[in-house]
Amino acid sequence: xxxxxxxxxxxxxxxxxxxxxxxxxxxxxxxxxxxxxxxxxxxxxxxxxxxxxxxxxxxxxxxxxxxxxxxxxxxxxxxxxxxxxxxxxxxxxxxxxxxxxxxxxxxxxxxxxxxxxxxxxxxxxxxxxxxxxxxxxxxxxxxxxxxxxxxxxxxxxxxxxxxxxxxxxxxxxxxxxxxxxxxxxxxxxxxxxxxxxxxxxxxxxxxxxxxxxxxxxxxxxxxxxxxxxxxxxxxxxxxxxxxxxxxxxxxxxxxxxxxxxxxxxxxxxxxxxxxxxxxxxxxxxxxxxxxxxxxxxxxxxxxxxxxxxxxxxxxxxxxxxxxxxxxxxxxxxxxxxxxxxxxxxxxxxxxxxxxxxxxxxxxxxxxxxxxxxxx
Numbered sequence: 182x183x184x185x186x187x188x189x190x191x192x193x194x195x196x197x198x199x200x201x202x203x204x205x206x207x208x209x210x211x212x213x214x215x216x217x218x219x220x221x222x223x224x225x226x227x228x229x230x231x232x233x234x235x236x237x238x239x240x241x242x243x244x245x246x247x248x249x250x251x252x253x254x255x256x257x258x259x260x261x262x263x264x265x266x267x268x269x270x271x272x273x274x275x276x277x278x279x280x281x282x283x284x285x286x287x288x289x290x291x292x293x294x295x296x297x298x299x300x301x302x303x304x305x306x307x308x309x310x311x312x313x314x315x316x317x318x319x320x321x322x323x324x325x326x327x328x329x330x331x332x333x334x335x336x337x338x339x340x341x342x343x344x345x346x347x348x349x350x351x352x353x354x355x356x357x358x359x360x361x362x363x364x365x366x367x368x369x370x371x372x373x374x375x376x377x378x379x380x381x382x383x384x385x386x387x388x389x390x391x392x393x394x395x396x397x398x399x400x401x402x403x404x405x406x407x408x409x410x411x412x413x414x415x416x417x418x419x420x421x422x423x424x425x426x427x428x429x430x431x432x433x434x435x436x437x438x439x440x441x442x443x444x445x446x447x448x449x450x451x452x453x454x455x456x457x458x459x460x461x462x463x464x465x466x467x468x469x470x471x472x473x474x475x476x477x478x479x480x481x482x483x484x485x486x487x488x489x490x491x492x493x494x495x496x497x498x499x500x501x502x503x504x505x506x507x508x509x510x511x512x513x514x515x516x517x518x519x520x521x522x523x524x525x526x527x528x529x530x531x532x533x534x535x536x537x538x539x540x541x542x543x544x545x546x547x548x549x550x551x552x553x554x555x556x
Contacts, residue, residue, distance in 0.1 A: 182231050182303070182306055182307050182310050183211070183231055185209050185210055185211055186210055186211070186231040186232060186303050186306075187210075187211045187212075187213065187228060187230045187231050187232075188205055188210050188211065188212050188213075188230055188231065188232045188233070188234060188299070189212075189213050189214070189215065189221065189224055189225055189228065189230040189232070189233045189234070190202055190205070190212060190213075190214045190215070190233075190234045191214075191215045191216075191217075191218065191220075191221030191224075191233065191234065191235045191236060191239070191244065191247065192214070192215075192216070192234070192236040192239075192265070193216050193217055193236060193238075193239045193240060194236070195216075197236070197288070197290075198214055198216070200290070201234060201265075201290065201295065202214055204292055204295060204296070205295075205299065208296055208299075210299070213228060213230065217239050217240050217241045217242065218239045218240075218241050218242030218243055218244060218246060218247045219241040219242050220241075221233070221235065221239075221242075221247055222242065222247050222250055222251070225247075225251060225257075225260065226254075226257065229257065229258060229260065230260060231260070231303060231306055232260065232261050232262075232263070232299060232302050232303055232306060233251075233260055233261070233262045233263070234263050234265055234286075234299075235247060235248060235262055235263065235264050235265060235282075236264075236265050236266065237264055237265070237266040237268065237273075237277065238266065238267075238268075244264055244265075244266070244277075245264075245276065245277060245280040245282075246280075248262050248264070248277075248280045248281040248282055249280050249281060251281065252280075252281030258310075259306065259309050259310070259313075260306075261283040261284070261302040261303075261305055261306050262281065262282050262283050262284075263282070263283065263284040263285070263286055263298055263299070263302060264277040264280075264282040264284070264285050264286070265286045265287075265288065265290060266285075266286075266287065266288065267287065267288040268287075283302060283305070284298050284301070284302055286298060320355075323354075323355035323356065323383075324355065326355060326356045326383065326386065327352070327355045327356050330352075330356050330357075330386055330389075330390070333360060333362075333389070333390060333393050334348075334350065334361070335361075335362050335363050335364070337363055338363060338365050338371065340437055341437050341438070343440075343488070343555055343556070344435075344437050344440065344486075344553070344554075344555055345525075345526065345552075345553070345554050345555075345556065346363055346371075346373065346551070346552070346553050347526055347528050347529070347551070347552050348361050348363070348528075348549075348550065348551040348552070349528065349529070349532055349548075349549065349550050349551075350547070350548070350549040350550075351498075351544065351547065351548045351549075352381075352386075352544075352547045353381050353498070353543075353544040353545060353546050353547050353548075354381060354382055356382065356383060356385075356386035357381055357382075357385060357386060357389070357547035358377060358378030358379070358380060358381055358382075358385025358386060358388065358389050358428075358547055359375070359376070359377050359378070359389070359496045359498065359547035359548070359549040360375075360376050360377075360378075360389045360392065360393050360549070361373075361374065361375045361376070361494075361549055361551045362374055362393060362396065362397070363551075364396070364397060364400050366400060366401060366404075366434075367401060368404070369436070369437070369438070370434055370435060370436045370437070371434070371435045371437065372396075372400050372406070372409075372432065372433075372434055372435075373432070373433050373434075373435060373494075373551065373553065374396070374430055374431060374432035374433065374494070374551075375430070375431055375449070375494040375495060375496055375549050375550075375551050376389075376392060376428050376429065376430040376431075376432075376449070376471075376496075377428065377429045377430075377449065377496045377497060377498075377547065377549070378392065378426060378427075378428050379425075379426050379427050379428065379470075380426065381546070381547060384426070385426070388420070388421055388426050388428070391420055392413070392417060392428055392471075395413050395416045395417070396409075396413055399412050399413060399416075406432060406433075406434050406443060406445050406481065407445060407478075407479050407481060409432075410430075410432065410445050410447060410468075410471075410479050411476075411477065411478075411479070413471060414447070414471045414472065414474075414475075414477050415475055415476075417471040417472035418471075418472045418473070418474065418475045419475075420472070421472050422472055422473070422475075426472065427448075427470040427471060427472040427473050428447075428470060428471040428472060429447060429448040429449035429450075429470045429471070429497075430446075430447045430448075430449050430470075430471060431444065431445075431446050431447075431449040431450070431451075431452055431494050432444065432445050432446075432447075433445075433452075433492070433494070433553070435553060439485065440485050440486035440487065440490075440555050441483060441484075441485050441486075442483065442484050442485070442486060442492060442553065443481055443482070443483045444463075444466065444481060444482055444483070444484070444492075445466060445468065445479050445480070445481045446466035446467075446468050446479070446480075447468040447469065447470050447471050447477075447479060448468065448469050448470030448471075449470075449496075449497075450495060450496070450497050450499075450500065451463060451465075451466070452492055452493055452494045452495070453491075453492070453493040453495075453515075453516075453519070454484055454490070454491075454492055455490065455491040455492070455493065455519060455524070455525065455527060456487075456489075456490050457489060457490075458519075458520070458523075458524070460516055460519070463482060463484070464482040465480075466479070466480045466481065466482055467479070467480045468480060486553065486554065486555040487555060488555050488556060489525065489555065489556055490525075490554065490555050491524065491525040491526065491527055491552055491553065491554035491555070491556075492552070492553045492554070493519075493527060493528060493531070493550065493551075493552050494550070494551040494552070494553075495515075495531070495549065495550045495551070496546075496547060496548060496549040496550075497546065498544070498545075498546035498547045498548035498549065499515060499531065499535055499548055499549075499550065500512055500515055501545070501546055502535045502538060502539055502544070502545065502546070502548065503539070503542060503545050504538050504539055504540055504542050505540060505541070505542045510534075510535055510538045514534065514538065515531065515534075518530060518531050518534035518535075519531065521534075524554075525552070525554035525555075525556050526552055526554050526556075527552060527554075528550045528551070528552035531550055532548070532550055535548065
């Protein structure tokens with residue numbers, strides 16, 4: 182909002198126009214004037230005043246029509262409108278407010294009422310502009326945060342011809358709490374995982390960054406993924422237990438030369454082991470999420486990916502994705518989306534199936550998929 186504020190007065194009666202202009206200028210406002218609705222609409226679009234005082238009964242275009250035009254024009258900023266009229270019937274007041282008027286003054290206009298309503302509307306305008314500016318600043322900061330978070334997504338290392346890894350992650354908002362990684366280890370194996378921080382937004386994204394750093398720092402020092410997970414769990418507990426945050430994770434160690442994959446699970450959805458296009462049974466892996474208890478034991482299982490086999494790791498944003506009716510995608514649709522494909526790979530088809538399920542509904546949770554396949 183300008184300093185001093187700019188007020189547009191639209192009034193076809195010269196005497197009334199002059200009185201309102203004089204009173205407003207005496208209170209140190211800048212004033213521009215129009216003598217009919219068409220001119221008022223043109224000046225409003227040209228000067229974008231901070232407030233409009235609008236007579237209702239005017240030639241060419243009445244004040245209600247002008248008000249409707251202004252409120253429907255999405256290119257204009259918020260401009261409060263005080264409607265000024267001799268009609269004091271409640272129906273006329275309602276008609277003015279429904280047309281988009283923000284306040285009402287009846288003629289003859291009392292000086293005290295005029296100044297009080299102008300100050301009130303300008304305060305609303307100031308607060309509106311302040312909130313909008315803060316919102317725009319937040320959006321810019323979140324856009325920057327999203328770019329920074331994207332730097333955490335790894336470059337998939339070169340694998341033997343028979344093995345492939347593909348990954349996809351999409352936050353529900355600008356930044357999210359899902360993460361995945363593929364980390365080459367000194368013995369030629371790969372550590373790969375999908376994790377999900379409880380909650381969404383900036384706090385979850387910051388903890389995501391911390392967890393990613395923890396795992397990368399510890400991965401090369403622990404050849405046993407059970408021990409690795411226990412160390413990471415303790416660090417996560419010390420970092421976020423007091424704040425109530427935790428993380429689920431499905432982590433695997435892959436030996437590319439023979440397709441052996443050892444997995445460990447901490448409260449995360451169980452991955453899908455796909456053999457010849459069908460879902461194979463994986464042994465149950467016991468383990469609570471990271472950061473809830475300081476000392477935890479975890480169970481592992483080991484599978485071998487033969488030609489045509491795939492292992493699909495995913496976050497709960499896949500099965501908990503909702504459509505406009507708030508129905509979840511669920512495990513049944515996840516399995517069905519795989520059976521309706523010719524793979525491997527299967528992961529990209531799963532993401533497309535979730536998008537079709539959502540239609541135009543906004544994402545309610547971060548969504549991450551990582552697939553390892555032999556083919």
